Amino acid sequence: MATELGPTPVKQPASGAAPAHHGPKGVGEDNRIASQGRWATWLLAPTVVALAIVIVYPIISAIVMSFQKDAGLDPVTGLFTDGGSAGIQNYVNWLGQQCAAQGGGTVACPPGTLGGQFWSATATTFFFTVVTVALETVLGFWMAMIMARTFKGRSLVRAAVLVPWAIPTAVTAQLWLFMFDFNGIINKLFNVSILWTGSEWPAKWAVIIADTWKTTPFMALLILAGLQMIPAEVYEASKVDGASAWQRFRLITLPLVKPALMVAILFRTLDALRMFDLPYILTGGANNTTTLSILVINQIRQGFNSAAALSTITFIIIFLVAFIFVRFLGANVVEQSGATGKGKK
Structure with a gap:
């Protein structure tokens, strides 16, 4: 007995399954990405140039x-080159830290030579950098901790903190130059008679005080941004566990704010290493306050x-x-x- 074979049933796709595409995959997507890449190249080209x-x-x-x-006179021949x-x-x-002596051999470079000027300016620059960054970090952290709290007039305090940083550095230097005058407000206020710009260490501390006053708000704002990223629930949980204020600061605040703190220190350090206008206006680079930037400007002449x-x-x-x-x-x-x-x- 013959058996009739019907047509082979066609397997239907499962409900909700995407239909199969037999054409080239992602051609349109690749074209779109390539087009975006070309546009990005053209838009970024002016900035790169x-x-x-x-x-x-x-x-x-x-x-x-x-x-x-x-160009100038040759010290050997006396001719212009x-x-x-x-x-x-x-x-x-x-x-070079060694200079030729008249009787032969070498001696340490005196301050008037290029080598002596360079190492003296380098030491002064790093001294200003280390001291100012350290002071600004401590004071900025303290200010940021205060501004992070909730109190009436907090927005006004944050805006007022920006004032020293917003003032141009040249104006700041001139203001402090008037204040550090022998008959200025600093000597009158503390009842002292100090030539702030007339000797080495008072001149250095004058630069440090002026720079700290101006740039501490910058550090405070960067650190404040890091403090605001710490969830309040972390502090609440630590209080429930009985952690003291010092423990919360040491075990919660410092570790969590460390990335923002290190970025703030990096920016400020790079800025301090290029310090020019503040010491130049306050002291003119005299009394061992010449930084590397001041030395470059003087050498151009x-x-x-x-x-x-x-x-x-x-x-x-x-x-x-x-x-x-x-x-x-x-x-x-x-x-x-x-x-x-x-x-x-």
């Missing part, structure tokens, strides 16, 4: 100039190529400091991320 003009070109030009001699290649002599003049070498050295110093900070911050972030991932597992 502007940065190359105002940053990359001056850096390269300064490096090239630093290997050239300054147009310069020429100097090799690394400009860098040796700045970095003597020769552009030698000043270019000094500016290149200053750039390298600031770059190395920034590199150390970034590496330090990046290592902490990676370590914390790895620890978090292990905890979740």
Whole structure:
């Protein structure tokens, strides 16, 4: 007996399943991404060109100039020369700590020589940086802790804190110059007779006080942003557990605000290493208050190529400091991320 075979039933797709596409996958999506990439390139191109003009070109030009001699009289022949290649002599003049003595041998560079000026300015710059950043961090943290609390008039206090930072540095320096005058308000207020800009240590502390007054609000605002990211529930839970105020600050506030704190210290350190206008207006660089930036400006009057070498050295110093900070911050972030991932597992 023959068996009739009917048509083979067609398997229907499950309910809700997406229909199969037999064409090329994601062609439209790839075209859209490529179009966005082209638009992004065209939109970013003007910014990249502007940065190359105002940053990359001056850096390269300064490096090239630093290997050239300054035009002037040749100390050997007494003839005027147009310069020429100097090799690394400009860098040796700045970095060399030893100078030739008249009777042969070497002696320590006196302050009047290039090497003596460089190391003296470097020490002064790092002294200002360490002291001002330390003071501004402590005072800024204290101000941020106060502004993070809830009280009447908090918005007004936050706006008032910005006033010293908003004033231009040149104006700030001139105001403090009047206040540090021998007959100024500082001596009258504390009933002292100090020549603030007439001797070394009073002049240094005058620069430190003025810079701390101006830049502490900047630190306070950055740290305040980090404090506001800490959930209030964390503090409430610690109070329930019986943690004291010092324990909450040491075990909760400091660890959680550390990323914002380190960024604030990094920005302020890089700014302090480039300090110029405040000490220049207050003291003119006298009484051992000459920073690296002031030394660069003074050297420009003597020769552009030698000043270019000094500016290149200053750039390298600031770059190395920034590199150390970034590496330090990046290592902490990676370590914390790895620890978090292990905890979740």
